[in-house]
Amino acid sequence: MSQAKTFDPNLAKLHAIEADIAAGKLQQAATSLNALNAATPADPRIYLAAAMLARAANNPKQEIASLQHAVAISPSWPPGHLELAKVYSRLARHDDAVATANRAVELVPKDLTVLEVAVAVAHAAGDTLTGRRHLQAAFALKPTDTRITKALGICLIALGDYRDAEAHWRNALVQDPDDWFVLGWLGACLIGLDRKEEAVEVLQRAIALSPGNPTLTFYLAVARGETPLTQPREMTQDLFDGYANRFDKHLVGELKYRVPKRVAEMIRDGSSGLHTSVLDLGCGTGLLGVYLGPISGAFVGVDVSAKMLEKAVPHGVYTELRQADLLDELRRISPESFEYIAANDVFIYVGDLSEIIPAAFHVLRHGGAMIFSCETADSAEGALVLRSSKRYAHSRESIEILCRDAGFSSCSFEMIDLRFDGGDVPIAGFIAVAHKA
Incomplete structure (x- = not known):
């Protein structure tokens, strides 16, 4: 994929520029790039180096512009398309990323490196069909890998x-x-x-x-x-690490996920001017924080997925984000630390709640509430069922018993369609509100 030349006057200069960028000498690198570009403006590698410089300077807009220019002046050069696809993917511009990676594959359909990047880009976009196509092409080239x-x-x-x-x-x-x-x-x-x-x-x-x-x-x-009592942590962590870059768009946009917004309304209605404290179990990318906004007290998010937590940071509403197992974290927290505990679409991956609900009770302050959502198990399914989707469903009766036995004074339920699988199939569930007297 490199441009083979008998003598390449720019190669050593580009290596020196890349070394300057790596050493943090950004101004020196910029000066050298400008001089090189003035002398040989048609060399697309200059714009790859410019993109590298822009990334080091935390300037994603310029990074994209540099790579777009590389593609424009050399549209048949695969590395330009490939690097642009990577940047689009990193910035969650998934449609652009997939289209750009596909173009690179069209240029060199039998290049395993290009196919590998195209697969990664498709995976990040949740485009499994495109990922399969590229994987099948790679498998045909190297079936023993x-x-x-x-x-x-x-x-x-x-x-x-x-x-x-x-x-x-x-x-x-x-x-x-x-x-x-x-x-x-x-x-x-x-x-x-x-x-x-x-x-x-x-x-x-x-x-x-x-x-x-x-x-x-x-x-x-x-x-x-x-029915296994719970999913292994490794399964849940892998699922959401791979889901992080497209979680909000997929869940809120395509699946019409409404739970965090409704839970935020419940907390707001029960708090005086948001003078409260919240523990957000399984906070993911921070959707509850987006809908609730800043509060006066502690707002702590907990999740097993580090990549999900990275996406929650820019919202700027959580006072602390912790990567941890939910039950382990509840056991570490001092008694009566929070006025609200929220768990939005988390327990569908946890299953057995016989330890989590009592642990949450001890963490809540008197007068506080635990608010959480579950998929509804019907009477034929029993108290707890693992569905073919690999998500758990709970009966309201079993939740009410668990909350009562843990010491909660009351437990009310609001029926809600949690999301729409496939865009139009409603998934029946409920939001439980357990009060601690």
Whole structure:
């Protein structure tokens, strides 16, 4: 992908400029770049270096402009498109990122480096179909690459293409029959195909190779028709780390997610001029903070995903953000520290609340309230059920009992459609408000 020349007078100068940028000598780098650009304005590499300088100066607008110029003067040069796609993705301009990465692939369809970036960009955008296309192209070029093989298999399962996924994982198993990772994903695939007896056998083999693995144990319970009490932390953390860059747009825009806004209204209605303190469990990217705004007391957000917390920082409303397991954090906090505890669409990934609700009770001040949402389990499903979406649903009766046993004086419910899966399928749920007298 580099421009091969018998003699390249700019190469050494560009390396020197990059070294200056790395050393923080930004003004010196800028002076050298201006001189180089005046002498050879048609060299697109100058604008890649200019983009590097802009990023070091924390100037994303100029970074994009420099890369756009590189693409404009050399539209058939793949690195310009590739670097621009990376920047678009980093800045959450996902549609632009995918389109730009696709253009790079069109220019060099058999370049694994380009395909790898295109896959990463598609993944960040939540564009699984595009990701599959690029992964299939990469797999065709290098079918023995285990990273590509595993990524494609996971992608197929994410799309619900279980039949192709099964064939893919079984082929991967031929290469290494004792790969617990491959066996685990094959087991998950067989669960998706409702061939649970086969899944049990495969997952037992996987656990024998990776004893105590919490994710394998979780899927084995599902294959046996059991309801695991909770999801492993690793599963939740991986899910939301990968979701961070597109979380707000996807959840609020596409899924019409309304819970944080409603919970913010409840806190505002119950507080005098927002003179209160809030613990936001599973705060994610900080949507509750966006809707509630600054408050006079402590506003602490807790989440297992560091990448989600990074997105919450710019809102500037949280007094502290902590990466931690929710139950562990509740146990660390001093008793009677907060007037409100919120947990918006968090317990659908937690499952068993028999320890979290009592722990939250101790953290609440007298007169405070715990406000949280759950998907509604109907009478046929029981108190707690793990649905095929890998989300838990709770019955109102079970929540009321847990709150009463923990010491809450009352527990009221507001029925609400939590979100719309697929854009138009409402997911029934409720917001529970448990008061501490």
